[in-house]
Amino acid sequence: MEARSADRSTPAERRQLSAVDGLAQLSFLVQRMLERRAGEHDLSIIQTRLLGVLRDRRPTMNELGKLLALDKSSVSGLVERAERRGLVTRTPSPADGRAVLVSLTKDGRMLVAEAASQFEADVLALLNRLSPSDRGALSGLVSRLLVAYATDHGIDPFPSVGSD
């Protein structure tokens, strides 16, 4: 649902968002930035995530399902649509006759690189609204938060977000 403050005062009187509202709003903002940049390349967020995880992997359909937290049948459709656009290719696995390896094409790699750099620029522009010292502080706090969370969940905090 929408994050919402219980605060009923007028805008001019309110000077700070609650921590929960702030984090919720920030997450929506970042997601919107990603969605917008992806959309400029006719990519959905999930298609963009697919290309993203393939940047440094050549997984089977099965592994892709785990990486993206999708059912194998969903992966079939996702990859089929990306393949139809020439962004990824399917290759039979030499190691396992049942398996299929998915990898980026040149076009796919170019597209994801472009979208990634634009998204990065968006986030940097957002962060530039803070002073350098505030920026560093925010970055450090977010990093610590994520590392603590990941550690609690037995995950390596550093590989990418979302799925891999």
Add this chain to the structure above:
Amino acid sequence: MEARSADRSTPAERRQLSAVDGLAQLSFLVQRMLERRAGEHDLSIIQTRLLGVLRDRRPTMNELGKLLALDKSSVSGLVERAERRGLVTRTPSPADGRAVLVSLTKDGRMLVAEAASQFEADVLALLNRLSPSDRGALSGLVSRLLVAYATDHGIDPFPSVGSD
């Protein structure tokens, strides 16, 4: 795409995420929390957002489209499905014979309240991984960032996230 660090060192050597990666990961994490809690009530994120914006509004279909950034035809379907579940009701507008007012039912209000409080608890639990002073610092920085961004875009930073 997946947020990714260009850092190629091993996990044990890496001690901080880049600011961009951190914000991207954090946004995915918060979104997953929302998605999970919504899913427990058989709600999608967009259905949850619909209920969320209706908590303190009684908009027309048209206004709802602007609040959620959806085409009017999308709103028709969205509201139709929510109405079928007994979560919202449609009432003819007394002021305009063409317009329809959408509002929460008791069931809808209960559902969104429950999902909201669970989501809030998730975010608070996440934040509790930081010390109280770090928590305050993070909250303040995020708040300043969002206020600066909103001000630059001529938006009131305080009403809810995402759409309203």
Add this chain to the structure above:
DNA sequence: TATTGTTATACTCTATAACTATA
């Protein structure tokens, strides 16, 4: 038998276009 992947099916979500009714 178990695993990998595809296909059939069903539903949500979204947009465009055509339509009705009201302003």
Add this chain to the structure above:
DNA sequence: TATAGTTATAGAGTATAACAATA
């Protein structure tokens, strides 16, 4: 004419279930 809303249609994205091929 313009606006509010619905409906028809098309497509992406998701899951479950049934299936074929391989291990």
